[in-house]
Amino acid sequence: MKLPSVQQVLQDAKQTFLRFPIVILNAAIGTISAVILVDYEGPVQTTILFSILLATILGIPLLTAFTLFAEKRKWDKIRGMGLQLFGVLLLAAYGCTVPTGFAEAPAIH
Numbered sequence: 001m002k003l004p005s006v007q008q009v010l011q012d013a014k015q016t017f018l019r020f021p022i023v024i025l026n027a028a029i030g031t032i033s034a035v036i037l038v039d040y041e042g043p044v045q046t047t048i049l050f051s052i053l054l055a056t057i058l059g060i061p062l063l064t065a066f067t068l069f070a071e072k073r074k075w076d077k078i079r080g081m082g083l084q085l086f087g088v089l090l091l092a093a094y095g096c097t098v099p100t101g102f103a104e105a106p107a108i109h
Contacts, residue, residue, distance in 0.1 A: 022084040023063045026091075030056030046100040055095035063087050 004012075017024055033049045033056065066087045070080030 020064065020067055022081070022088065023060060023067060026056050026059040026063055026088075030059070048100065051095040051098040051100065054098055055091045058094065059087070059091045062091065 030053055033052045037047075037049050037053065063084055066083045067080065070083050075083075
């Protein structure tokens with residue numbers, strides 16, 4: 001089995017980023033918030049990072065589906081980005097409604 005060249009990996013990464021820029025940005029934000037939450041060693045306290053993490057976890061499949069839907073319909077880039085930005089607004093609204101105190105939160109949200 002032959003490994004791909006660095007040039008090929010970079011080219012494929014560029015193509016992926018150009019195809020799914022909002023999804024990759026969403027995943028990066030979620031990863032950063034998860035790393036901060038895992039690395040935090042202070043007292044347990046509620047933080048907005050939990051809401052961000054939960055919204056970005058939902059965002060990866062949602063925004064990927066929106067991108068693929070727009071591609072299947074052969075929409076232009078502006079219309080496809082508009083659909084993805086609508087998804088970002090939905091995720092932001094969801095993130096604002098997630099309870100920050102999990103001990104007091106209802107079992108079903």
